[in-house]
Amino acid sequence: MATPAAENPKANRNTDVFLNGIWKENPVFVQMLGMCPVLAITNSVRNAIAMSLAVLFVLVCSNVLVSLVRKFVAKEVRIAVFILIIATFVTVTDYAVKAISVPIYKAMGPFIALIVVNCIILGRAEAFASKNSVFKSLLDALGMALGFSLALFCLGTVREALGSGTFLGFPLFGDHFQPWVIFVLPSGGFFTLGAWLLVFAWWRERADRKKAREAQSP
Amino acid sequence: MSAVGTAQDVPAPAKPTSSLYMVALLGIVSTFCGLVIVLAYQVTTPAIKSNLAQITRDAVFEILPETGEMAAYGIQPSGDLVKLEGIETDLPRFFVGYDKAGKVAGVVFEAAGRGYADVIRVLYAYAPKREAIVGFKVLDSKETPGLGDQIGKNKAFLANFQALDVTLNADKSALVHGIEAVKNGTKSEPWQIDALSGATVSSKAVGALLNHSTQEMIPLAVRHLAQLEERN
Numbered sequence: 080m081a082t083p084a085a086e087n088p089k090a091n092r093n094t095d096v097f098l099n100g101i102w103k104e105n106p107v108f109v110q111m112l113g114m115c116p117v118l119a120i121t122n123s124v125r126n127a128i129a130m131s132l133a134v135l136f137v138l139v140c141s142n143v144l145v146s147l148v149r150k151f152v153a154k155e156v157r158i159a160v161f162i163l164i165i166a167t168f169v170t171v172t173d174y175a176v177k178a179i180s181v182p183i184y185k186a187m188g189p190f191i192a193l194i195v196v197n198c199i200i201l202g203r204a205e206a207f208a209s210k211n212s213v214f215k216s217l218l219d220a221l222g223m224a225l226g227f228s229l230a231l232f233c234l235g236t237v238r239e240a241l242g243s244g245t246f247l248g249f250p251l252f253g254d255h256f257q258p259w260v261i262f263v264l265p266s267g268g269f270f271t272l273g274a275w276l277l278v279f280a281w282w283r284e285r286a287d288r289k290k291a292r293e294a295q296s297p
Numbered sequence: 298m299s300a301v302g303t304a305q306d307v308p309a310p311a312k313p314t315s316s317l318y319m320v321a322l323l324g325i326v327s328t329f330c331g332l333v334i335v336l337a338y339q340v341t342t343p344a345i346k347s348n349l350a351q352i353t354r355d356a357v358f359e360i361l362p363e364t365g366e367m368a369a370y371g372i373q374p375s376g377d378l379v380k381l382e383g384i385e386t387d388l389p390r391f392f393v394g395y396d397k398a399g400k401v402a403g404v405v406f407e408a409a410g411r412g413y414a415d416v417i418r419v420l421y422a423y424a425p426k427r428e429a430i431v432g433f434k435v436l437d438s439k440e441t442p443g444l445g446d447q448i449g450k451n452k453a454f455l456a457n458f459q460a461l462d463v464t465l466n467a468d469k470s471a472l473v474h475g476i477e478a479v480k481n482g483t484k485s486e487p488w489q490i491d492a493l494s495g496a497t498v499s500s501k502a503v504g505a506l507l508n509h510s511t512q513e514m515i516p517l518a519v520r521h522l523a524q525l526e527e528r529n
Contacts, residue, residue, distance in 0.1 A: 122442070153314040153322060160326050167330035171337040178344035181352055185437065242442075260443030 096215050100222030107230030108279045112198040116190050117230060118268035124247050127235030129183045131228035133172045133191055138200050138227075139220040140168045145208040146216035152209070161204040162195070169195045199223060230275070237271050238262045350384050357392045360422045360432030361403045364394030368528060378521050380529060391514065393525050394422070401525055403431060404518045410506025413498040415439040417448070421507060423463065423515055425522055429487075430476075430507070433458035438499075445499035454493050454500070462487035463511050469519050472512055478504030 106112045113134075120130040141164050145152075152160050173191045177184045184191070194200065203223055208216040239245055242262030244252045261267045358364050369381040371388035381390065396402040403422045410417055417440065422432035435449030448454060464473045474488040478501045484491035490507075492500035518525070 148326075151322065153319055155314055156319045156323055159323060163323075163326050163330050167333050170334050174337045174341040174345070178341035178348065181345075181348045258443065263442045 093215065093218055097218040097222040100219060100224070100226040101229065102226070104223075105226040105230065105279075106199045106202075106223050107227060108276060110199075110202075112202060113227065114272075115193060116197065117234065118265060118272060120187060120190050121231055121234035121238055121268060121271070122242065122263040123186075123239045123245075124232065124235040125183070126186050127231040128228075129176070129187060130190065131224070131231050133176060133187075134194060134197065134199070134227055135221075135224035136172055136175075137165065137168045137194050138203065138224045139217065141165045141200055142203055142208040142216040142220035143213055145204045146211060146213045149209045157209060158201075158205070161201060161209075165200050165204065166195050199227060233275050234268065234271050237274070238267055242267060346385070353384060353392075356420050356434050356436065357394060357405045357422075360420060360434050361394040361405060363396050363402045365397045365399075365402075367392050367394050367405075369393075370525070372517070376517065378524060391518070395528075401425060401522065404525070405432075406510060406514045406518075407436075408506050408510035408514075410502055410509065412438055412440055412502040413445050413496075414441065417499070417502055417506065419503065419506065421458065421510075423511075423518065425519060427460065428462070428464045430458055430461040430463055430511070440496070440499045444493075445496045447493055447496055448499050448503055451493055454491070457484075457490045460487065461490065461507075463515055465516060465519060470516050472515065476504055476508040476511060 100106065104110055107114070107117050116130050116134075121127045141161070144164050145161055148160070169192065172194065176187065176191060203216075203219060207219045211219070236246065239247075240251055241259045242264075244250060244256040244258045250256075259267070262271065354367065357367050369384040369386070369390055369392050370378045371381050371386040371390045373379055373388060379388070384390070384392070391407070392405040394402045394405060403424045405420055405422045408419050408421060415438070417435065418437040420432075420434045420436055421430050423429075424431045433455060438446060438449060440446045440448060461476065462474070463476065465471065466473050472488075474486070476488055476490065478490040478492045478497075479485075480497070481492050481494035490500065490504045492504075
Protein backbone atom coordinates (compact mmCIF):
# COMPACT_ATOMS: atom_id res chain seq x y z
CA MET A 80 0.00 0.00 0.00
CA ALA A 81 2.67 2.51 0.97
CA THR A 82 5.57 3.28 -1.33
CA PRO A 83 8.72 1.51 -0.19
CA ALA A 84 10.66 3.89 2.00
CA ALA A 85 13.99 2.70 0.67
CA GLU A 86 16.77 5.19 1.33
CA ASN A 87 18.54 6.46 -1.73
CA PRO A 88 21.98 4.84 -1.35
CA LYS A 89 23.80 7.56 -3.28
CA ALA A 90 22.66 10.37 -1.06
CA ASN A 91 22.82 9.12 2.48
CA ARG A 92 24.97 11.79 4.08
CA ASN A 93 23.06 14.88 5.10
CA THR A 94 25.61 17.37 3.79
CA ASP A 95 25.66 15.53 0.46
CA VAL A 96 21.89 15.74 0.28
CA PHE A 97 22.06 19.48 0.86
CA LEU A 98 24.98 20.22 -1.46
CA ASN A 99 23.73 18.02 -4.31
CA GLY A 100 21.01 20.47 -5.22
CA ILE A 101 23.27 23.50 -5.15
CA TRP A 102 26.07 22.10 -7.29
CA LYS A 103 26.21 18.50 -8.50
CA GLU A 104 22.55 18.22 -9.39
CA ASN A 105 21.76 21.91 -9.79
CA PRO A 106 18.15 21.92 -11.00
CA VAL A 107 18.79 24.48 -13.74
CA PHE A 108 22.38 24.08 -14.86
CA VAL A 109 22.56 20.29 -14.59
CA GLN A 110 19.04 18.85 -14.53
CA MET A 111 17.62 21.53 -16.87
CA LEU A 112 14.33 21.64 -14.98
CA GLY A 113 11.97 24.55 -14.42
CA MET A 114 13.15 26.44 -17.51
CA CYS A 115 9.91 28.39 -17.85
CA PRO A 116 10.42 30.70 -14.84
CA VAL A 117 14.18 30.66 -15.42
CA LEU A 118 13.73 32.32 -18.80
CA ALA A 119 10.70 34.42 -18.03
CA ILE A 120 11.34 35.88 -14.60
CA THR A 121 15.05 36.70 -14.75
CA ASN A 122 14.84 40.05 -16.57
CA SER A 123 15.67 41.76 -13.28
CA VAL A 124 17.43 40.72 -10.09
CA ARG A 125 14.46 41.74 -7.97
CA ASN A 126 12.11 39.44 -9.89
CA ALA A 127 14.66 36.64 -9.71
CA ILE A 128 14.88 36.97 -5.93
CA ALA A 129 11.11 37.07 -5.53
CA MET A 130 10.72 33.95 -7.69
CA SER A 131 13.49 32.19 -5.75
CA LEU A 132 11.76 32.88 -2.45
CA ALA A 133 8.42 31.67 -3.81
CA VAL A 134 9.98 28.43 -5.07
CA LEU A 135 11.91 27.98 -1.83
CA PHE A 136 8.70 28.20 0.19
CA VAL A 137 6.72 25.85 -2.04
CA LEU A 138 9.55 23.34 -2.38
CA VAL A 139 10.29 23.17 1.36
CA CYS A 140 6.63 22.90 2.38
CA SER A 141 5.71 20.33 -0.25
CA ASN A 142 8.81 18.19 0.29
CA VAL A 143 8.24 18.10 4.05
CA LEU A 144 4.55 17.31 3.75
CA VAL A 145 5.07 14.69 1.05
CA SER A 146 7.71 13.05 3.21
CA LEU A 147 5.40 13.16 6.25
CA VAL A 148 2.58 11.34 4.46
CA ARG A 149 4.78 9.06 2.34
CA LYS A 150 3.87 5.93 4.32
CA PHE A 151 0.13 6.45 3.85
CA VAL A 152 0.04 7.45 0.22
CA ALA A 153 -0.96 4.60 -2.08
CA LYS A 154 1.30 4.57 -5.09
CA GLU A 155 -1.68 4.50 -7.47
CA VAL A 156 -2.78 7.98 -6.41
CA ARG A 157 0.56 9.46 -5.35
CA ILE A 158 0.87 11.91 -8.26
CA ALA A 159 -2.62 13.25 -7.55
CA VAL A 160 -1.73 13.70 -3.89
CA PHE A 161 1.59 15.41 -4.68
CA ILE A 162 -0.05 17.80 -7.13
CA LEU A 163 -2.76 18.66 -4.58
CA ILE A 164 -0.14 19.41 -1.95
CA ILE A 165 1.99 21.46 -4.33
CA ALA A 166 -1.00 23.38 -5.70
CA THR A 167 -2.08 24.23 -2.17
CA PHE A 168 1.24 25.79 -1.25
CA VAL A 169 1.42 27.61 -4.56
CA THR A 170 -2.00 29.14 -3.89
CA VAL A 171 -0.85 30.19 -0.43
CA THR A 172 2.26 31.76 -2.00
CA ASP A 173 0.11 33.55 -4.56
CA TYR A 174 -1.96 35.19 -1.81
CA ALA A 175 1.11 35.90 0.31
CA VAL A 176 3.00 37.67 -2.50
CA LYS A 177 -0.06 39.78 -3.28
CA ALA A 178 -0.37 40.68 0.40
CA ILE A 179 3.31 41.59 0.66
CA SER A 180 3.76 43.61 -2.51
CA VAL A 181 1.41 44.19 -5.42
CA PRO A 182 4.16 45.52 -7.76
CA ILE A 183 6.16 42.29 -7.31
CA TYR A 184 3.00 40.26 -7.80
CA LYS A 185 2.32 42.08 -11.04
CA ALA A 186 5.89 41.67 -12.25
CA MET A 187 5.69 37.92 -11.68
CA GLY A 188 2.40 37.73 -13.54
CA PRO A 189 1.22 34.20 -14.19
CA PHE A 190 4.50 32.63 -13.13
CA ILE A 191 3.57 32.23 -9.48
CA ALA A 192 0.63 30.06 -10.45
CA LEU A 193 2.87 28.17 -12.87
CA ILE A 194 5.09 27.01 -9.99
CA VAL A 195 2.49 24.22 -9.70
CA VAL A 196 3.84 22.65 -12.86
CA ASN A 197 7.48 23.46 -12.17
CA CYS A 198 9.18 20.11 -12.72
CA ILE A 199 11.68 20.72 -9.95
CA ILE A 200 9.01 20.56 -7.29
CA LEU A 201 7.09 17.53 -8.53
CA GLY A 202 10.42 15.93 -9.40
CA ARG A 203 11.75 16.27 -5.86
CA ALA A 204 8.47 15.05 -4.37
CA GLU A 205 8.53 11.95 -6.56
CA ALA A 206 12.26 11.25 -6.65
CA PHE A 207 13.27 12.17 -3.13
CA ALA A 208 10.65 13.19 -0.57
CA SER A 209 8.43 10.15 -1.18
CA LYS A 210 11.34 7.85 -0.27
CA ASN A 211 13.28 9.72 2.40
CA SER A 212 12.89 10.97 5.96
CA VAL A 213 11.39 14.37 6.73
CA PHE A 214 14.72 15.87 7.76
CA LYS A 215 16.51 14.68 4.62
CA SER A 216 13.63 15.91 2.46
CA LEU A 217 13.91 19.30 4.12
CA LEU A 218 17.65 19.42 3.37
CA ASP A 219 17.03 18.29 -0.18
CA ALA A 220 14.40 21.00 -0.66
CA LEU A 221 16.69 23.69 0.76
CA GLY A 222 19.59 22.55 -1.42
CA MET A 223 17.51 22.39 -4.59
CA ALA A 224 15.86 25.74 -3.88
CA LEU A 225 19.25 27.37 -3.27
CA GLY A 226 20.58 25.82 -6.48
CA PHE A 227 17.56 27.20 -8.34
CA SER A 228 18.04 30.62 -6.70
CA LEU A 229 21.72 30.61 -7.67
CA ALA A 230 20.79 30.02 -11.29
CA LEU A 231 18.07 32.68 -11.27
CA PHE A 232 20.44 35.14 -9.64
CA CYS A 233 23.17 34.43 -12.22
CA LEU A 234 20.76 35.04 -15.08
CA GLY A 235 19.02 37.99 -13.45
CA THR A 236 22.27 39.83 -12.73
CA VAL A 237 23.58 39.56 -16.29
CA ARG A 238 20.25 40.37 -17.91
CA GLU A 239 19.50 43.37 -15.70
CA ALA A 240 23.04 44.74 -16.00
CA LEU A 241 23.15 44.51 -19.80
CA GLY A 242 19.46 45.05 -20.54
CA SER A 243 18.75 47.94 -18.17
CA GLY A 244 22.23 48.98 -17.01
CA THR A 245 21.24 48.51 -13.38
CA PHE A 246 21.62 46.10 -10.46
CA LEU A 247 18.58 45.90 -8.19
CA GLY A 248 17.53 49.20 -9.72
CA PHE A 249 20.82 51.04 -8.99
CA PRO A 250 22.50 52.38 -12.13
CA LEU A 251 25.79 50.67 -12.90
CA PHE A 252 27.29 52.34 -15.93
CA GLY A 253 26.31 56.02 -15.80
CA ASP A 254 24.05 58.00 -18.12
CA HIS A 255 25.87 57.26 -21.37
CA PHE A 256 25.17 53.53 -21.28
CA GLN A 257 22.80 52.44 -24.03
CA PRO A 258 20.93 49.38 -22.64
CA TRP A 259 20.84 46.25 -24.78
CA VAL A 260 17.08 45.92 -24.73
CA ILE A 261 17.28 42.39 -26.14
CA PHE A 262 18.59 41.12 -22.80
CA VAL A 263 15.37 41.93 -20.96
CA LEU A 264 13.30 40.40 -23.79
CA PRO A 265 12.68 36.63 -23.91
CA SER A 266 15.37 36.01 -26.52
CA GLY A 267 17.96 37.55 -24.21
CA GLY A 268 16.97 34.94 -21.63
CA PHE A 269 17.99 32.17 -24.02
CA PHE A 270 21.31 33.88 -24.84
CA THR A 271 22.13 34.38 -21.18
CA LEU A 272 21.11 30.86 -20.21
CA GLY A 273 23.26 29.45 -23.02
CA ALA A 274 26.24 31.49 -21.89
CA TRP A 275 25.89 30.38 -18.28
CA LEU A 276 25.49 26.73 -19.31
CA LEU A 277 28.69 27.06 -21.28
CA VAL A 278 30.53 28.49 -18.27
CA PHE A 279 29.26 25.79 -15.93
CA ALA A 280 29.94 22.96 -18.37
CA TRP A 281 33.49 24.22 -18.91
CA TRP A 282 34.00 24.52 -15.16
CA ARG A 283 32.74 21.00 -14.46
CA GLU A 284 34.78 19.51 -17.29
CA ARG A 285 37.92 21.17 -15.94
CA ALA A 286 37.21 19.82 -12.45
CA ASP A 287 36.61 16.31 -13.86
CA ARG A 288 39.85 16.40 -15.85
CA LYS A 289 41.76 17.51 -12.78
CA LYS A 290 40.25 14.67 -10.79
CA ALA A 291 41.11 12.15 -13.51
CA ARG A 292 44.71 13.40 -13.61
CA GLU A 293 45.02 13.10 -9.83
CA ALA A 294 43.66 9.54 -10.00
CA GLN A 295 46.23 8.57 -12.62
CA SER A 296 49.29 9.94 -10.83
CA PRO A 297 48.95 9.20 -7.12
CA MET B 298 16.46 8.02 -9.38
CA SER B 299 15.23 4.48 -9.06
CA ALA B 300 12.07 3.92 -10.97
CA VAL B 301 9.12 3.14 -8.74
CA GLY B 302 7.33 -0.06 -9.57
CA THR B 303 10.17 -2.06 -11.13
CA ALA B 304 10.52 -5.74 -10.24
CA GLN B 305 13.27 -5.13 -7.66
CA ASP B 306 11.29 -2.47 -5.84
CA VAL B 307 8.40 -4.80 -5.10
CA PRO B 308 9.75 -7.84 -3.24
CA ALA B 309 6.47 -9.68 -2.65
CA PRO B 310 3.53 -9.43 -5.05
CA ALA B 311 1.97 -6.28 -3.63
CA LYS B 312 -1.62 -6.39 -2.54
CA PRO B 313 -3.71 -4.07 -4.73
CA THR B 314 -4.85 -1.01 -2.84
CA SER B 315 -8.56 -0.97 -2.14
CA SER B 316 -10.56 1.64 -3.97
CA LEU B 317 -12.14 2.78 -0.73
CA TYR B 318 -8.72 3.53 0.72
CA MET B 319 -7.76 5.60 -2.32
CA VAL B 320 -10.99 7.57 -2.25
CA ALA B 321 -10.65 8.18 1.47
CA LEU B 322 -7.02 9.22 1.10
CA LEU B 323 -7.76 11.71 -1.67
CA GLY B 324 -10.75 12.99 0.31
CA ILE B 325 -8.66 13.62 3.41
CA VAL B 326 -5.83 15.27 1.48
CA SER B 327 -8.27 17.46 -0.48
CA THR B 328 -10.06 18.54 2.68
CA PHE B 329 -6.80 19.43 4.35
CA CYS B 330 -5.62 21.37 1.29
CA GLY B 331 -8.95 23.17 1.04
CA LEU B 332 -8.71 24.25 4.66
CA VAL B 333 -5.16 25.55 4.18
CA ILE B 334 -6.18 27.57 1.12
CA VAL B 335 -9.24 29.07 2.81
CA LEU B 336 -7.16 29.95 5.85
CA ALA B 337 -4.51 31.64 3.69
CA TYR B 338 -7.24 33.54 1.85
CA GLN B 339 -8.82 34.74 5.09
CA VAL B 340 -5.49 35.83 6.54
CA THR B 341 -4.23 37.69 3.48
CA THR B 342 -7.43 39.34 2.17
CA PRO B 343 -7.32 42.45 4.40
CA ALA B 344 -3.66 43.06 3.53
CA ILE B 345 -4.29 42.56 -0.19
CA LYS B 346 -7.26 44.94 -0.17
CA SER B 347 -5.38 47.64 1.69
CA ASN B 348 -2.34 47.17 -0.59
CA LEU B 349 -4.44 47.69 -3.70
CA ALA B 350 -6.21 50.69 -2.19
CA GLN B 351 -2.90 52.18 -1.07
CA ILE B 352 -1.44 51.83 -4.56
CA THR B 353 -4.38 53.69 -6.08
CA ARG B 354 -4.18 56.35 -3.38
CA ASP B 355 -0.42 56.80 -3.86
CA ALA B 356 -0.94 57.09 -7.60
CA VAL B 357 -3.58 59.83 -7.14
CA PHE B 358 -1.30 61.83 -4.85
CA GLU B 359 1.59 61.28 -7.26
CA ILE B 360 -0.10 62.69 -10.34
CA LEU B 361 -1.81 65.52 -8.42
CA PRO B 362 1.03 66.69 -6.18
CA GLU B 363 -0.90 69.64 -4.72
CA THR B 364 -3.50 67.26 -3.25
CA GLY B 365 -3.90 67.37 0.53
CA GLU B 366 -6.75 64.89 0.75
CA MET B 367 -8.87 62.90 -1.63
CA ALA B 368 -12.34 61.44 -2.01
CA ALA B 369 -13.72 58.79 -4.34
CA TYR B 370 -16.99 59.00 -6.22
CA GLY B 371 -18.94 56.26 -7.98
CA ILE B 372 -20.94 56.96 -11.13
CA GLN B 373 -24.43 55.51 -10.99
CA PRO B 374 -26.07 54.23 -14.18
CA SER B 375 -28.37 57.29 -14.08
CA GLY B 376 -25.31 59.56 -14.34
CA ASP B 377 -25.58 60.78 -10.75
CA LEU B 378 -22.60 60.65 -8.47
CA VAL B 379 -22.40 58.93 -5.11
CA LYS B 380 -19.61 59.62 -2.62
CA LEU B 381 -17.86 56.41 -1.58
CA GLU B 382 -16.87 55.49 1.97
CA GLY B 383 -13.56 53.95 1.00
CA ILE B 384 -12.41 53.70 -2.58
CA GLU B 385 -13.82 50.27 -3.39
CA THR B 386 -16.96 50.00 -5.49
CA ASP B 387 -18.48 48.01 -8.33
CA LEU B 388 -19.53 51.24 -10.07
CA PRO B 389 -17.23 53.12 -12.43
CA ARG B 390 -15.36 55.51 -10.17
CA PHE B 391 -13.07 58.50 -10.09
CA PHE B 392 -11.13 60.39 -7.47
CA VAL B 393 -11.16 64.01 -6.47
CA GLY B 394 -8.08 65.65 -4.99
CA TYR B 395 -8.55 68.69 -2.72
CA ASP B 396 -5.78 71.22 -2.17
CA LYS B 397 -4.72 72.65 1.20
CA ALA B 398 -7.49 75.27 1.04
CA GLY B 399 -10.10 72.54 0.51
CA LYS B 400 -10.81 73.44 -3.11
CA VAL B 401 -10.93 70.89 -5.92
CA ALA B 402 -7.35 70.63 -7.16
CA GLY B 403 -8.11 68.04 -9.77
CA VAL B 404 -10.15 65.03 -10.75
CA VAL B 405 -8.37 61.75 -11.39
CA PHE B 406 -9.90 59.23 -13.78
CA GLU B 407 -9.02 55.67 -14.64
CA ALA B 408 -8.95 54.72 -18.30
CA ALA B 409 -8.09 51.61 -20.24
CA GLY B 410 -7.67 50.65 -23.86
CA ARG B 411 -6.09 48.14 -26.14
CA GLY B 412 -2.34 48.62 -26.60
CA TYR B 413 0.24 46.83 -28.72
CA ALA B 414 0.53 43.80 -26.44
CA ASP B 415 -2.40 43.90 -24.04
CA VAL B 416 -4.74 46.33 -22.33
CA ILE B 417 -3.06 49.53 -21.11
CA ARG B 418 -4.52 50.93 -17.87
CA VAL B 419 -3.76 54.49 -16.94
CA LEU B 420 -4.72 57.20 -14.48
CA TYR B 421 -4.94 60.81 -15.59
CA ALA B 422 -5.61 64.00 -13.69
CA TYR B 423 -7.89 66.77 -14.96
CA ALA B 424 -7.59 70.26 -13.55
CA PRO B 425 -10.95 72.05 -14.02
CA LYS B 426 -9.46 75.52 -13.58
CA ARG B 427 -6.91 75.00 -16.35
CA GLU B 428 -9.24 72.87 -18.50
CA ALA B 429 -6.33 70.56 -19.14
CA ILE B 430 -4.90 67.17 -18.27
CA VAL B 431 -2.11 67.86 -15.81
CA GLY B 432 -0.94 64.39 -14.79
CA PHE B 433 -0.68 60.91 -16.24
CA LYS B 434 0.51 57.55 -14.97
CA VAL B 435 0.51 54.10 -16.51
CA LEU B 436 -0.89 51.65 -13.96
CA ASP B 437 -0.57 48.48 -15.96
CA SER B 438 0.82 47.63 -19.36
CA LYS B 439 2.54 44.75 -21.06
CA GLU B 440 4.03 46.84 -23.87
CA THR B 441 7.39 45.78 -25.31
CA PRO B 442 10.17 46.45 -22.79
CA GLY B 443 12.43 49.21 -24.03
CA LEU B 444 10.01 50.46 -26.70
CA GLY B 445 6.31 50.52 -25.91
CA ASP B 446 6.79 50.47 -22.14
CA GLN B 447 8.43 53.89 -22.45
CA ILE B 448 4.90 55.39 -22.46
CA GLY B 449 5.16 55.19 -18.68
CA LYS B 450 8.83 56.21 -18.34
CA ASN B 451 10.04 58.47 -21.14
CA LYS B 452 10.33 62.03 -19.79
CA ALA B 453 9.70 63.69 -23.16
CA PHE B 454 6.55 61.61 -23.67
CA LEU B 455 5.26 62.26 -20.16
CA ALA B 456 5.80 66.00 -20.72
CA ASN B 457 2.81 65.76 -23.10
CA PHE B 458 0.58 65.41 -20.07
CA GLN B 459 1.70 68.46 -18.11
CA ALA B 460 -0.85 70.63 -19.91
CA LEU B 461 -2.83 68.66 -22.46
CA ASP B 462 -5.72 70.81 -23.59
CA VAL B 463 -9.23 69.40 -23.06
CA THR B 464 -11.30 72.60 -23.27
CA LEU B 465 -15.06 71.97 -23.37
CA ASN B 466 -17.45 73.54 -25.84
CA ALA B 467 -19.91 76.28 -24.90
CA ASP B 468 -22.65 74.01 -23.49
CA LYS B 469 -20.06 71.84 -21.68
CA SER B 470 -21.24 68.65 -23.38
CA ALA B 471 -18.15 67.69 -25.38
CA LEU B 472 -14.51 68.54 -25.99
CA VAL B 473 -13.73 71.20 -28.56
CA HIS B 474 -10.86 69.08 -29.85
CA GLY B 475 -10.45 65.40 -29.10
CA ILE B 476 -7.05 64.24 -27.90
CA GLU B 477 -4.95 62.65 -30.61
CA ALA B 478 -1.46 61.23 -30.87
CA VAL B 479 0.63 62.57 -33.76
CA LYS B 480 3.88 61.35 -35.27
CA ASN B 481 7.00 62.07 -33.26
CA GLY B 482 8.11 65.69 -33.66
CA THR B 483 4.94 66.94 -35.37
CA LYS B 484 2.93 68.16 -32.36
CA SER B 485 1.59 71.60 -33.17
CA GLU B 486 -1.57 71.95 -31.08
CA PRO B 487 -2.02 71.77 -27.29
CA TRP B 488 -4.48 68.85 -27.56
CA GLN B 489 -2.02 66.67 -29.45
CA ILE B 490 0.29 64.04 -27.99
CA ASP B 491 3.76 63.84 -29.49
CA ALA B 492 4.19 60.09 -30.10
CA LEU B 493 7.29 58.20 -29.05
CA SER B 494 9.48 57.31 -31.97
CA GLY B 495 9.62 53.52 -32.24
CA ALA B 496 6.47 53.08 -30.18
CA THR B 497 3.84 54.62 -32.42
CA VAL B 498 1.24 51.92 -31.77
CA SER B 499 1.51 52.28 -27.99
CA SER B 500 1.46 56.09 -28.23
CA LYS B 501 -1.59 56.05 -30.50
CA ALA B 502 -3.27 53.63 -28.10
CA VAL B 503 -2.71 56.10 -25.25
CA GLY B 504 -4.12 58.90 -27.41
CA ALA B 505 -7.18 56.84 -28.33
CA LEU B 506 -7.95 55.65 -24.81
CA LEU B 507 -7.56 59.16 -23.40
CA ASN B 508 -9.76 60.59 -26.13
CA HIS B 509 -12.44 57.98 -25.47
CA SER B 510 -12.35 58.50 -21.72
CA THR B 511 -12.12 62.31 -21.69
CA GLN B 512 -15.03 62.71 -24.14
CA GLU B 513 -17.25 60.95 -21.62
CA MET B 514 -15.79 61.73 -18.21
CA ILE B 515 -14.77 65.38 -18.38
CA PRO B 516 -18.23 66.74 -19.31
CA LEU B 517 -19.65 64.56 -16.51
CA ALA B 518 -17.20 65.87 -13.92
CA VAL B 519 -17.70 69.48 -14.96
CA ARG B 520 -21.48 69.03 -14.71
CA HIS B 521 -21.08 67.89 -11.11
CA LEU B 522 -18.31 70.28 -10.14
CA ALA B 523 -20.48 72.03 -7.54
CA GLN B 524 -21.28 68.71 -5.88
CA LEU B 525 -17.60 67.76 -5.83
CA GLU B 526 -16.70 71.17 -4.38
CA GLU B 527 -19.25 70.66 -1.56
CA ARG B 528 -18.00 67.10 -1.00
CA ASN B 529 -21.34 65.37 -0.80
